Amino acid sequence: MIQSDCKITSKKRLTDNCFLFTFTNSAIAQKAKPGQFVMVNPVKSKSHQGRIANVVLELHRTSNGMNVDYGIAANKCSPPIHCGVSGANRVLKGLYLTNRIFLRRPFSICVAKNKTFSIFFKVVGPGTDILSQKKEGDVLNIIGPLGCGYFLSSLPSPLSPIFVAGGTGIASLFFLAKRVTNHKPRATIFIGAKTKKEIFFKKELEKNGCKVIASTDDGSYGHKGYISDVFSRYLSTIHYPLFTAVYACGPRPMLKKIAETSEKYKLKCYVSLEEKMACGVGACMGCVVKTRISTDMKTQINTADFEYKRVCKDGPVFDADEIIWENEYTNQ
Amino acid sequence: MSIRISKLQLKNPVLVASGTFGYGLEFKDLLDLDKLGAIVTKTITLNPRSGNPQPRTFELSYGMINSIGLQNVGLEKFINEKLPEIRKITKTPIIVSVGGNTKNEFSKILETLNSEKVDAVELNLSCPNVTGKKIISQNDKETYKFVSALRKKTNLTLIVKLSPNVTDITKIAKSAEDAGSDAISLINSFPAAFYRLPITDYQLPVFGGLSGPCIKHIALRMVYQVSQVVKIPIIGMGGIMNTGDALEFFKAGAKAIAVGYANFINPKTPLEIIEGLKPHSNQYLFNCRRKSV
Numbered sequence: 006m007i008q009s010d011c012k013i014t015s016k017k018r019l020t021d022n023c024f025l026f027t028f029t030n031s032a033i034a035q036k037a038k039p040g041q042f043v044m045v046n047p048v049k050s051k052s053h054q055g056r057i058a059n060v061v062l063e064l065h066r067t068s069n070g071m072n073v074d075y076g077i078a079a080n081k082c083s084p085p086i087h088c089g090v091s092g093a094n095r096v097l098k099g100l101y102l103t104n105r106i107f108l109r110r111p112f113s114i115c116v117a118k119n120k121t122f123s124i125f126f127k128v129v130g131p132g133t134d135i136l137s138q139k140k141e142g143d144v145l146n147i148i149g150p151l152g153c154g155y156f157l158s159s160l161p162s163p164l165s166p167i168f169v170a171g172g173t174g175i176a177s178l179f180f181l182a183k184r185v186t187n188h189k190p191r192a193t194i195f196i197g198a199k200t201k202k203e204i205f206f207k208k209e210l211e212k213n214g215c216k217v218i219a220s221t222d223d224g225s226y227g228h229k230g231y232i233s234d235v236f237s238r239y240l241s242t243i244h245y246p247l248f249t250a251v252y253a254c255g256p257r258p259m260l261k262k263i264a265e266t267s268e269k270y271k272l273k274c275y276v277s278l279e280e281k282m283a284c285g286v287g288a289c290m291g292c293v294v295k296t297r298i299s300t301d302m303k304t305q306i307n308t309a310d311f312e313y314k315r316v317c318k319d320g321p322v323f324d325a326d327e328i329i330w331e332n333e334y335t336n337q
Numbered sequence: 338m339s340i341r342i343s344k345l346q347l348k349n350p351v352l353v354a355s356g357t358f359g360y361g362l363e364f365k366d367l368l369d370l371d372k373l374g375a376i377v378t379k380t381i382t383l384n385p386r387s388g389n390p391q392p393r394t395f396e397l398s399y400g401m402i403n404s405i406g407l408q409n410v411g412l413e414k415f416i417n418e419k420l421p422e423i424r425k426i427t428k429t430p431i432i433v434s435v436g437g438n439t440k441n442e443f444s445k446i447l448e449t450l451n452s453e454k455v456d457a458v459e460l461n462l463s464c465p466n467v468t469g470k471k472i473i474s475q476n477d478k479e480t481y482k483f484v485s486a487l488r489k490k491t492n493l494t495l496i497v498k499l500s501p502n503v504t505d506i507t508k509i510a511k512s513a514e515d516a517g518s519d520a521i522s523l524i525n526s527f528p529a530a531f532y533r534l535p536i537t538d539y540q541l542p543v544f545g546g547l548s549g550p551c552i553k554h555i556a557l558r559m560v561y562q563v564s565q566v567v568k569i570p571i572i573g574m575g576g577i578m579n580t581g582d583a584l585e586f587f588k589a590g591a592k593a594i595a596v597g598y599a600n601f602i603n604p605k606t607p608l609e610i611i612e613g614l615k616p617h618s619n620q621y622l623f624n625c626r627r628k629s630v
Contacts (some may be wrong), residue, residue: 006366007605046602103396106578108601146603148367179402283394283401283601286367288359290379290408291394313388313408318363329391 006286008148014121016141018073020202022128023173024137027121031162033149037117039157039181040322043108043149046259047136058274092280107132107248111282113177113315114150119196124279125176125205150323151285155252155275164249167272168194168215169236169263171255172203177277178254179206182215193248195239197232197255201225233262240270248272264325274325280316294320295329305335338611340374341591342570343519345430345494345604346373347593351583351611354574354597355380355459356405356432359425360419367604369425372611374593378415380461383445385411392543395456400576400598402529407436407464410445416453416497426601430456436464440486447491458493460484460518463500463525464546474499474601477512482532484516496572498522501552501559510563520570522595523563523570524556549598550576557589564590578606578612 011028018024033043110132112124139145149211155177166176166185176194182192183247198204199222209215212307219227220235228235253263254277267274278294293313311329314320345417351374358364361376370376386555388408395402410419415433423431433455437443443460450458462474464481474480474497484497497513501524510521526546532557533543556575571589577583578599585592597605 008367106400108401122546130439148604252600281392281394281396284357284359284363284405284604286359286363286604288363288379288393289403289601290388290405291355293388293391293393293408295390311387 006149006150008146009033009139010149011146011147013139013141013143013145016139019125019205022137022199023126023203023205024128025115025123025125026139027116027123027243028145029121030148031120031146033147034117034120034122035182037114037122037150038154039184040154040177041111041150041152042113042177042285042317042321043122043147044111044151044282045124045136046109046146047107047132047139054227058322086096098160103198105131107135108283109285110136111151111279111285112319113180113277115176115180115181116183117335123180125173127173131270135227144310147232147299152317153319155277155322157184164247166192166249167251168192169197169232169251169253169255169259170194171197171232171253171259172199174255174259174277174279175205176254178252179210179254180254182210182213194228195219195232195236196224197221197235197259199223231259233259233266236263239271239319240266250275251325261330264328264330267325275322276321276325276328278316278320280321282317284318287315290315294323296323296327297329338614340570342457342496345375345432345519347430349374349611349614350591350593351607351614352377352432352574352593353607354595355538355598357401357600359416360415361423361429362419364604365598366473367424368608370429372608373429374611375430375432376423376427376464377432377459377595378419379409380407380432380434380464381409381412381415381446382407382436383412385414385441385586385619388521392421392533393545395533395543395545397547397549400551402531402543402545402547403580404543404545405524411413412449413614418450420453420455420593424461432457432459433500434459434461436461437623440483442484443487444490447493449553450493451491451552454513455493457496457519458491459496459522460500461498461525463498466583472500472502474509474513475503477508479597481512481516484513485590488517494519496520496522500525501555501575501599506559507566508569514567518569519615520592521563521574522569522572523560523575524575524592525550527552529556536590540629547558550578550582552576553582556584560586577610578602580610580617583610583614584616584617 010140011030015027115125116123128134141151147230170178193216196219202220220232250273251267252275260276264274283289296314298310298312340347340350355377386407389406393404427443435446435458478587497518529547530542530544539620553576570592572593573586583594596607608625
């Protein structure tokens with residue numbers, strides 16, 4: 006684990022609110038394994054002070070003597086950017102964001118090369134919002150790589166792995182898929198997204214020899230509906246054993262369904278979980294998930310015996326058998 | 338820059354606050370633990386505790402609310418696994434934060450720790466996240482009874498961490514001093530509540546402890562007030578983010594400070610503060626409080 010100032014060498018806007026940032030830092034990039042993540046401080050930037058000054062200046066220019074209660078106005082416009090704020094409101098929001106303190110935000114490592122690594126994220130709140138406003142050349146303080154990655158040891162086998170990605174969950178699985186490109190037979194990857202625009206990395210994955218099966222909530226691409234249902238239908242038509250294991254990353258309700266389906270078809274399933282984090286290194290115990298204690302995990306019926314494990318340190322990838330799925334909520 | 342709190346000799350007055358630094362092991366790759374004044378561990382209870390269900394954290398513009406519920410490995414595992422490991426990597430004094438439901442639990446832990454390689458104990462009489470339990474340090478008589486009973490159980494330096502959620506903090510602090518405490522940690526997090534977003538009709542609030550820069554000036558006020566009535570050292574904490582914040586606490590009467598929330602934003606904060614304090618050591622650390630122990 007390394008803490009370092011990393012320069013944004015490339016910023017790509019893939020859709021209105023999805024971004025791919027590439028940072029230069031060979032130490033983090035070389036250590037990174039698929040499934041691991043980095044903690045990014047979204048405001049500590051060398052140009053940070055200058056940015057505040059600019060915002061204040063612009064506020065003077067645009068507000069034009071307007072009497073605005075700063076606190077109230079800032080609160081009103083604190084939701085993410087898609088609410089279409091403009092002019093003074095927009096500036097106030099910028100001021101509000103640059104002046105507040107942010108905990109670091111965890112992001113899966115999406116690509117890691119020799120000297121650079123990338124993160125892929127969607128703007129869902131003020132933290133990702135302010136991060137998305139960073140420019141190429143800005144410097145952010147990053148801690149990583151963190152957590153344990155996907156368990157790759159089971160991969161070299163005559164059978165192929167299945168990847169299931171929901172939404173931005175594609176980030177860590179894209180990295181995993183790239184690392185197992187020389188794998189024969191090819192991997193099958195299921196991608197679920199809201200609309201066609203949000204199916205990412207499909208071409209690269211196909212170039213790498215993956216078979217891509219996609220679904221969208223609105224039916225604008227691939228199957229209409231949830232990817233977990235597509236996954237389950239697909240397995241029911243396949244004469245197994247064809248697959249080594251299932252690797253899934255996405256929203257909690259999706260992971261739960263994938264885990265259940267995998268169990269039904271006797272497939273080993275690994276899930277990469279997402280949770281709100283404060284420290285990211287295992288100190289604060291904020292990001293825990295309920296897990297079974299028993300060594301023979303499936304026989305443990307009494308869910309009163311459980312242990313909270315840290316998503317950041319003990320995960321984020323867990324054996325799906327280990328997880329006690331509860332009434333799952335989504336962050337979105 | 339070295340200071341002394343009873344038997345505890347510290348090379349500098351910058352500590353890390355309990356609960357934000359794990360058992361000291363988690364941050365070992367990110368900063369040189371040897372440079373810290375002392376490490377205060379996550380609160381240890383007699384038996385392992387699984388802690389509260391999610392959601393456990395809630396972020397604010399200037400701080401956070403946590404509802405961890407004292408999840409920890411328990412005394413036995415701490416002594417057998419965590420303590421030897423941390424002792425292997427650093428010589429920095431270890432202050433063990435101790436929690437429990439009853440006086441009996443506290444005494445058992447203290448008696449066990451007497452023969453272990455720890456440097457001090459901090460009694461967590463103020464965790465806001467344990468349901469169905471009164472916060473002991475909210476009552477001066479209770480505090481006195483509790484601390485004086487536990488004082489007899491330990492020969493280590495005894496620090497008492499107090500709750501800020503009281504009508505008169507000076508009364509409680511005074512009873513802790515009278516009961517034989519060697520130092521006072523001020524302050525623990527404030528009892529607070531949040532709703533998991535998005536808010537739904539049937540949702541109940543989640544109770545937790547409020548910490549971060551938003552409580553700094555309340556902490557500062559309490560450190561000042563308490564410094565006027567007690568002679569024992571005060572370890573000030575609550576939203577310290579940088580050297581400037583630390584200096585304010587020294588000015589208000591703290592003999593040492595602890596960094597909590599800021600460890601999450603930047604784990605190097607304590608070291609940056611230590612560096613930042615160096616030019617000020619004469620001005621603040623030694624002159625602001627002439628009342629020495």
